[in-house]
Amino acid sequence: MTVPVPDTLEEALSPRWLSAALRPHLGDIDVVDVIPGPVVSRITTNARFRIVCSRPLPPTFSADLCVKGYFNDLGRAARVAGPPEALFYRDLAGEVGLRTLRAVYADVDRDSGHGVIVTRDVIVDGTSFLSAASEFSVDQAATSLGELARLHAATWNRTDLAEQPWLASRFDRIAWPSNDEQIRRQFAGPNAANMPAAARDADRLLAAYRIVEQLASTADPWCVIHGDPHPGNLIIDRAGCPGFIDWQLVQCGPWFIDVGYHLAAALTTEQRRTAGHSLVLHYLDELSGHGIIPPGERDAWQAIRAGMVHGLFLWAITRYVDPPTIAIMLERLGTAVVDHDAFALTPA
Numbered sequence: 001m002t003v004p005v006p007d008t009l010e011e012a013l014s015p016r017w018l019s020a021a022l023r024p025h026l027g028d029i030d031v032v033d034v035i036p037g038p039v040v041s042r043i044t045t046n047a048r049f050r051i052v053c054s055r056p057l058p059p060t061f062s063a064d065l066c067v068k069g070y071f072n073d074l075g076r077a078a079r080v081a082g083p084p085e086a087l088f089y090r091d092l093a094g095e096v097g098l099r100t101l102r103a104v105y106a107d108v109d110r111d112s113g114h115g116v117i118v119t120r121d122v123i124v125d126g127t128s129f130l131s132a133a134s135e136f137s138v139d140q141a142a143t144s145l146g147e148l149a150r151l152h153a154a155t156w157n158r159t160d161l162a163e164q165p166w167l168a169s170r171f172d173r174i175a176w177p178s179n180d181e182q183i184r185r186q187f188a189g190p191n192a193a194n195m196p197a198a199a200r201d202a203d204r205l206l207a208a209y210r211i212v213e214q215l216a217s218t219a220d221p222w223c224v225i226h227g228d229p230h231p232g233n234l235i236i237d238r239a240g241c242p243g244f245i246d247w248q249l250v251q252c253g254p255w256f257i258d259v260g261y262h263l264a265a266a267l268t269t270e271q272r273r274t275a276g277h278s279l280v281l282h283y284l285d286e287l288s289g290h291g292i293i294p295p296g297e298r299d300a301w302q303a304i305r306a307g308m309v310h311g312l313f314l315w316a317i318t319r320y321v322d323p324p325t326i327a328i329m330l331e332r333l334g335t336a337v338v339d340h341d342a343f344a345l346t347p348a
Contacts, residue, residue, distance in 0.1 A: 003105070009071040022104060037121075061104075084249070085115060098150045098243070099241060104120065138279070141267055143241055145279060186317070224252060225253040225258045229265070233245055264332055
């Protein structure tokens with residue numbers, strides 16, 4: 001660590017800490033005041049703010065920033081989830097060059113495991129944050145799949161990344177036995193009302209997810225994957241181009257986890273049924289354009305079913321999200337699982 005990771009939001013928004021944290025970008029320019037902005041606090045806390053400095057800032061550096069950390073009571077109990085995202089922004093995002101938030105500070109406290117990120121506040125530039133209910137076009141999906149292809153290709157079977165503990169596969173840690181009852185409650189409740197009946201089968205989902213675990217842990221080739229590419233983890237810039245945020249589930253895994261999940265979650269069912277074939281071909285072409293030999297179309301379609309199961313599993317165990325969002329995700333992912341007979345996955 002170059003600067004101690006802040007333990008509280010008050011510390012993170014203090015001129016003293018920010019002066020030290022931003023020193024690599026600002027040199028001897030000090031932060032003398034902080035103007036707080038909106039704060040969104042769930043498990044993570046996202047606080048927007050503006051800095052006032054002792055001298056004019058460099059022309060490429062924005063005074064409008066946002067800090068993300070695990071500062072509240074719920075967050076402190078969940079700090080184990082923070083390091084992968086902070087380390088992704090610190091060590092990998094710039095190298096890969098995909099469209100995401102620009103971090104000006106990212107680090108993890110070695111003792112507590114608290115990961116904190118300070119990024120440019122993209123809202124002031126006209127960027128918007130999507131939700132499950134946001135409009136998202138097929139053309140935008142082609143662009144976002146291209147971003148995933150950029151990430152996957154840049155990290156394809158890289159032995160240096162395989163040795164990084166923060167990128168270790170975590171599929172087995174998601175499927176805790178305690179989640180079984182949550183899935184049954186979810187499927188029996190109102191959030192699952194619009195799912196196909198064939199998808200509301202907790203036993204089949206659990207069995208299929210065990211196979212997803214096996215496929216993910218033994219995948220060859222593998223790459224770095226986002227792990228949770230639903231529409232709520234997308235931003236759209238002023239030009240309408242999408243990028244990915246919220247990298248808590250970044251890890252080494254197979255490309256098809258991201259592609260299947262994203263295809264089924266980001267698009268409406270009608271969009272996916274109409275354009276899914278061409279979008280998968282587009283992703284494979286993008287891989288090829290980055291110098292990766294892609295799988296054949298038939299094999300690709302068989303594989304991406306695992307991503308659909310992964311997405312459905314994550315939303316079946318989701319609790320701390322507003323119910324309308326969970327309902328949209330369960331309907332889209334459950335329908336995709338049925339359309340593609342994804343519960344019929346077989347071990348590798």
